Amino acid sequence: LLVIGSGAIGIEFASFYNTLGADTTVVEVMDRVLPVEDEEISKFAHKAFEKQGMKIMAKSIVKQLDRGKDKVTAHIEANGKVEKMEFDTVISAVGIVGNVENLGLEELGVKIDRTHVVTDEYCRTGVEGLYAIGDIAGAPWLAHKASHEGVMVADLIAGQNNVHPVKPESIAGCTYCHPQVASVGYTEAQAKEKGYKIKVGRFPFIGNGKAIALGEPEGMVKTIFDEKTGELLGAHMVGAEVTEMIQGYVIGRKLETTEEDLMETVFPHPTLSEMMHESVLDAYDRVIHM
Known part of the structure; x- marks a missing residue:
């Protein structure tokens, strides 16, 4: 298995399949896995994953994938050199893309930034009566953040007083x-x-x-x-x-x-x-x- 990207989603899949016994390789363009985490924590996790048999290639890029009948050949660039490696399966986990196409959002005046709906701290889009919550509204892309935003917006619509916005740095x-x-x-x-x-x-x-x-x-x-x-x-x-x-x-x-x-x-x-x-x-x- 090749996992491209070592953010939370990529590492979760890599750890899961590695534990099941798959020969797992993770390619990360940054200099460490879980790059949004504290550097000490990332380094600790890196060592633990390698101890479990996972192969981690940091500061590396998958330049090309060639599909075969029963395999995928990956062209991986590391240290200025491109190496070809064969895999059974590839999981791409290099980011989250919002499904905003063909919804008429731009026509309504909703601002879109890199496939995500732009909102204020109360999930308001700037268009009266239209809110955006969860992954579509941007980072952090977390289920508990989305759920809390849903409750907050419901309270706003219901006219509740003292509704508190979700603060990303406290999630x-x-x-x-x-x-x-x-x-x-x-x-x-x-x-x-x-x-x-x-x-x-x-x-x-x-x-x-x-x-x-x-x-x-x-x-x-x-x-x-x-x-x-x-x-x-x-x-x-x-x-x-x-x-x-x-x-x-x-x-x-x-x-x-x-x-x-x-x-x-x-x-x-x-x-x-x-x-x-x-x-x-x-x-x-x-x-x-x-």
């Missing part, structure tokens, strides 16, 4: 591969680019009793704080059940939780969520079990 991104990847807020690089002076905490799964008992000792929890205010700027995880744990940090961001709030919170033992606490403590040099 968790979850990738259902093995190991799982989850994140919310800014990556370390993004926080620095925005001018924040930051504190970063990390805690490995190997230091958590529940992770060891589950046979899942490989993973990491990373938290990023504004040094000045203690605001939780971002949280990033890789490992078992992190798509469940991330919601704790999502709630923290929604409630404008500070590092002090999180450090004073009592986390139950033995749980994987204790790693969330330890990562916060580590950012302020107070980590206990490491």
Whole structure:
């Protein structure tokens, strides 16, 4: 199997088929897999995938695909050289395209940007009574974002007061591969680019009793704080059940939780969520079990 693109969709398919026993190769044009994730998390996941037998070709481009009777020949360019490789099946996961053709949207005055409908924070298109939600309205392309937008728009149509817009930076991104990847807020690089002076905490799964008992000792929890205010700027995880744990940090961001709030919170033992606490403590040099 050849998977072109290593975003969430590409990696999910690659991880799934690799686990089933397919000889899986992933080609990514960027310098790392899961390029929207924090760089440390991407590198950790990369090593885990390769350990499972997946072949990952970063900084590579599929220049051409030749269909045969029972095979596909891919022309893959890497390091300035083009190599031909044969595959049974190819999955292209290089992006999401909106189905906006022949709907008469432009005639109504709806703005389209790269096959996506342009909306404001309330999903309004600028045309009275017409809203766009979900993938068609652009990133993040997530089911939970689409569902929340649907509820928000229904409330607006019903004339509800105090309707709150969906804030993309407060929506968790979850990738259902093995190991799982989850994140919310800014990556370390993004926080620095925005001018924040930051504190970063990390805690490995190997230091958590529940992770060891589950046979899942490989993973990491990373938290990023504004040094000045203690605001939780971002949280990033890789490992078992992190798509469940991330919601704790999502709630923290929604409630404008500070590092002090999180450090004073009592986390139950033995749980994987204790790693969330330890990562916060580590950012302020107070980590206990490491």
